[in-house]
Amino acid sequence: xxxxxxxxxxxxxxxxxxxxxxxxxxxxxxxxxxxxxxxxxxxxxxxxxxxxxxxxxxxxxxxxxxxxxxxxxxxxxxxxxxxxxxxxxxxxxxxxxxxxxxxxxxxxxxxxxxxxxxxxxxxxxxxxxxxxxxxxxxxxxxxxxxxxxxxxxxxxxxxxxxxxxxxxxxxxxxxxxxxxxxxxxxxxxxxxxxxxxxxxxxxxxxxxxxxxxxxxxxxxxxxxxxxxxxxxxxxxxxxxxxxxxxxxxxxxxxxxxxxxxxxxxxxxxxxx
Amino acid sequence: xxxxxxxxxxxxxxxxxxxxxxxxxxxxxxxxxxxxxxxxxxxxxxxxxxxxxxxxxxxxxxxxxxxxxxxxxxxxxxxxxxxxxxxxxxxxxxxxxxxxxxxxxxxxxxxxxxxxxxx
Amino acid sequence: xxxxxxxxxxxxxxxxxxxxxxxxxxxxxxxxxxxxxxxxxxxxxxxxxxxxxxxxxxxxxxxxxxxxxxxxxxxxxxxxxxxxxxxxxxxxxxxxxxxxxxxxxxxxxxxxxxxxxxxxxxxxxxxxxxxxxxxxxxxxxxxxxxxxxxxxxxxxxxxxxxxxxxxxxxxxxxxxxxxxxxxxxxxxxxxxxxxxxxxxxxxxxxxxxxxxxxxxxxxxxxxxxxxxxxxxxxxxxxxxxxxxxxxxxxxxxxxxx
Numbered sequence: 001x002x003x004x005x006x007x008x009x010x011x012x013x014x015x016x017x018x019x020x021x022x023x024x025x026x027x028x029x030x031x032x033x034x035x036x037x038x039x040x041x042x043x044x045x046x047x048x049x050x051x052x053x054x055x056x057x058x059x060x061x062x063x064x065x066x067x068x069x070x071x072x073x074x075x076x077x078x079x080x081x082x083x084x085x086x087x088x089x090x091x092x093x094x095x096x097x098x099x100x101x102x103x104x105x106x107x108x109x110x111x112x113x114x115x116x117x118x119x120x121x122x123x124x125x126x127x128x129x130x131x132x133x134x135x136x137x138x139x140x141x142x143x144x145x146x147x148x149x150x151x152x153x154x155x156x157x158x159x160x161x162x163x164x165x166x167x168x169x170x171x172x173x174x175x176x177x178x179x180x181x182x183x184x185x186x187x188x189x190x191x192x193x194x195x196x197x198x199x200x201x202x203x204x205x206x207x208x209x210x211x212x213x214x215x216x217x218x219x220x221x222x223x224x225x226x227x228x229x230x231x232x233x234x235x236x237x238x239x240x241x242x243x244x245x246x247x248x249x250x251x252x253x254x255x256x257x258x259x260x261x262x263x264x265x266x267x268x269x270x271x272x
Numbered sequence: 273x274x275x276x277x278x279x280x281x282x283x284x285x286x287x288x289x290x291x292x293x294x295x296x297x298x299x300x301x302x303x304x305x306x307x308x309x310x311x312x313x314x315x316x317x318x319x320x321x322x323x324x325x326x327x328x329x330x331x332x333x334x335x336x337x338x339x340x341x342x343x344x345x346x347x348x349x350x351x352x353x354x355x356x357x358x359x360x361x362x363x364x365x366x367x368x369x370x371x372x373x374x375x376x377x378x379x380x381x382x383x384x385x386x387x388x389x390x391x
Numbered sequence: 392x393x394x395x396x397x398x399x400x401x402x403x404x405x406x407x408x409x410x411x412x413x414x415x416x417x418x419x420x421x422x423x424x425x426x427x428x429x430x431x432x433x434x435x436x437x438x439x440x441x442x443x444x445x446x447x448x449x450x451x452x453x454x455x456x457x458x459x460x461x462x463x464x465x466x467x468x469x470x471x472x473x474x475x476x477x478x479x480x481x482x483x484x485x486x487x488x489x490x491x492x493x494x495x496x497x498x499x500x501x502x503x504x505x506x507x508x509x510x511x512x513x514x515x516x517x518x519x520x521x522x523x524x525x526x527x528x529x530x531x532x533x534x535x536x537x538x539x540x541x542x543x544x545x546x547x548x549x550x551x552x553x554x555x556x557x558x559x560x561x562x563x564x565x566x567x568x569x570x571x572x573x574x575x576x577x578x579x580x581x582x583x584x585x586x587x588x589x590x591x592x593x594x595x596x597x598x599x600x601x602x603x604x605x606x607x608x609x610x611x612x613x614x615x616x617x618x619x620x621x622x623x624x625x626x627x628x629x630x631x632x633x634x635x636x637x638x639x640x641x642x643x644x645x646x647x648x
Contacts, residue, residue: 015436016433016435016465017433018435019433019585020433043437044436249444250443251443251444252430253430254430
């Protein structure tokens, strides 16, 4: 695929840290939350990054592609329009549902790993793909609870999804770690089962252990254990890109730079 | 697979997802097969995320309520789960309105005045 | 980038220099500049100031603490400065400056002060012939002195300001303000602040030419309340080194990046 190779190391662009993102050394690409952008009014900072030649990838959080409801094509259209506005080679959302029965959970909810759910997801993804100007990558989410009657492992479920829709994968290693801690998913097995040749890029994020639950907060430091999962992934495949997500409680520029450097060190270790 | 099969699959999935969100967002019954403890963890996580967003969007309301903000918001949230298609700002406004209606928050004029003063 | 240094007179902090040079708002700008310099707060392109997470260590003054406490939620740039400028901590800073005899309660100058001086002089001369007019001379001269007015800065205060070597970016803000310029560079640029953010602050007041000292002392008159002082600007300190366009007040030691 053209344009997605060698994205390098990046960070999620957020308006609160726009100046930080602009002046941090070693930001090879950024991701923007598509829902926060208005076509025709791109933030000055995003325009500036684009002028510098920094790739900007739109990331969506509201398509609810794993939901039973029909896909909201307005949302897909907006995502596509953002992609065109920033000249992105790819867009992404999650393997999850957000809305059901007229309610909005406000979060990315895991889908049951059943044939029904896969059939619906595949149909939704195909419809979204047909309405998007660029390829779509889908991300594994962090789950705090497990649906009771999963027929497939998470890796198998995603492999099936790729097989049937030809979508790309956005692997979040922090979510893999969270699922290992919270619902007992085996990250190595997950990495064995997914088609790594369809890996678009990787997410890394921080979180916090609260009692026996690990919360994927994106508001705390990245745990060394999460970097170990990244290390495991990099031992199997050279990821085209790795991106740090930080959404709240923003630390100092130095601290963010240190986290980016730690990520780069893991990636470079395997490039030898 | 044909359209009919997909429609049936959608209906079955819709029922399950709706049942789960009802349990998580408006204290509906725990769906069969779910770990009740985990459901509570998820419920608290969703509530806390929503509360954080409303606090961020309406800091003046949160400041005025002080320690009462959290219990009041939690009571409001169960009564008013977020509707699909609603916006976070509407949620924050509706919470403030709910507080005023129940006399927990002073009338709007004063709130406006404070807003101008602080900004 | 040099680390923020104390003004040459070690009793005077950058915030105090800011107060002497431009009143409470300038002192507030200086406190914010120090927080930015220390990486304790950040400003975004749309002018939102937020506290950097988990770095409440390193706050050195009460005004700085006050700013950080108000930043539990992000606040826009101009209100941060305005609130800090009118805070209790700022009034305490003013009292400190008075206690150090660097500032005083200003008095506006009466336009006719010289009339009293002239009468006083005439009466004093008359006293050579009629000694009893000496009493009147003393009275008129005293009244002339009083009606001449007093600037908010004492002689010692002006001396401190003139001795300031703005050799780091925090002191540069104290002396010039975020909206000021130094060596043809906007002071805001020293902190990577976009002009769209800096320009939300009120314009730096220039001393009104022609009216000279009278204007300066009346601008300072509001300072007596200890908070409502409309920036007197470095021109009002009648410091000779303030004249040139881009040169910094008090010697113009280079700003640094």
